[in-house]
Amino acid sequence: MDRIDAMRAFVSVVTEGSFSNAATAMQLSPQLVSKYVSKLEASLDVRLLHRTTRKVSLTEAGTHYFQHAQQILLSIDEMDAQLGGLQQNPKGTLRISAPVSFAIKHLSQLLTEFQLQYPQVNVDLQLNDRKVDVVEEGFDIVLRIGQLKSSSLIAKQVAPIRxxxxxxxxxxxxxxxxxxxxxxxxxxxxxxxxxxxxxxxxxxxxxxxxxxxxxxxxxxxxxxxxxxxxxxxxxxxxxxxxxxxxxxxxxxxxxxxxxxAPEPVGLYAVYAHRKLLPNKVRCFIDFIEGYYGSPPYWDQAIIDMQD
Known part of the structure; x- marks a missing residue:
């Protein structure tokens, strides 16, 4: 059994919600997807999914394994994308959702510098403080502030929020x-x-x-x-x-x-897990990582004033 293929089948079942949907997404038969997941459970000697005739759900062990498997597959896909698209310039429209106040105060310069570096990327920025659905509403990236719950989405912390x-x-x-x-x-x-x-x-x-x-x-x-x-x-x-x-x-x-004061929360870049992350998304994630500094420049200003 190819462990990576089995891991992809398991992650796809979780994200798609069923074996049949996962089979369609992976262009495989439902029987093969089920076989992959069963062999993965056998090799780990632990049940990852609760199966009923109507739905599948994660066991406690499955929840932990899903989080790690998702990150492993993301790293593999990102490495492949970087190697395969090393000479390709990112292009297309990047749809971003961001909190209103944060965007007004702290996104204008970042997006300007990003587009200067990647001039073939168009940016469509939508400001909203409600919790948007990344997939359903067609966003490439959602900037979200808070303490994020576990989900099938990928979340990378951009900065601590005090x-x-x-x-x-x-x-x-x-x-x-x-x-x-x-x-x-x-x-x-x-x-x-x-x-x-x-x-x-x-x-x-x-x-x-x-x-x-x-x-x-x-x-x-x-x-x-x-x-x-x-x-x-x-x-x-x-x-x-x-x-x-x-x-x-x-x-x-x-x-x-x-x-x-409450414990700091975080500013996260949230995006959907995909088999091959678009170059425009990967470049933006790389660009925003560490952009605001450590501590962020707005906190550093307070620190400097108090010294």
Whole structure:
């Protein structure tokens, strides 16, 4: 048995959802695909899939094996693509989806430099903070912020994303500086609609409580608007440093309760696993990797200001 072919059959069954769909995608018979997967399980001495007449699902061992197999096959395909297309210039339209605020602040220069290096690549950038479907909506790459769950998609981290609790000095002078988490319930909080990007740290117990002594909750699905409201003295806001850093460096906002800041999340480039990754996608992934620095330049600006 060719281990790589068997691994491809297994990954295809998982991503396509059934043996018949995998067979169609691989241009093989369902019987051969089933044979590959069965022999793979036999060689590993572990069951990878639960099979019923209606569907297949991963076992616990299958979940772990799928993640590793996917990365192994991706590495093999990328190596083949690099060797086979070494002399080929990437071209075509690259469809990218990205979060609104991040794109406005931090994508313009990157995309300009990318197209200067690869002038035959057209870029179609769509801005949206909702969770788009990479495959169904026809995107080559989706830039996504958060703590990503395991899926059949490939996700490469581009940069860490630090979350900061901030307020304007004028607001804090009027309402007091919170010294502990419990103090937050006495402050006006500017709510970000997609709060799940930050996880479920204990700080949200206080940010989400409705027993604030201040009236007039403010909810918005855009971080720039919320940061602007915080600068104007509207309350306390929890937002990524890539949005708040300029205001912090100017002194328009100050960080409060830094010890309660959630763990950093990540900016990821997400794309569908394909047998042969298009040159335009591979070149963009290579280009964006490490582009923003370590730490990212927006965090470095805060560090430099504090030194």
């Amino acid at each position: 979350l900061m609790l901030c307020a304007a000095p004028t607001y804090l002078k009027k309402h007091g500086v919170p010294r502990q988490a419990e103090d937050l319930k006495y402050h006006r909080y500017l709510h970000y609609s997609y709060m799940d990007m930050a996880g479920k740290e204990s700080i949200f117990k206080w940010l989400s409580e409705k027993n604030s002594e201040m009236n007039g909750d403010f909810h918005c699905n855009n971080g720039d608007v919320l940061v602007g409201a915080a600068i104007a003295g509207g309350g306390i806001v929890l937002q990524p440093s890539f949005i708040a850093s300029e205001a912090i460096c100017r002194g328009d906002l100050v960080e409060v309760l830094p010890e309660l």
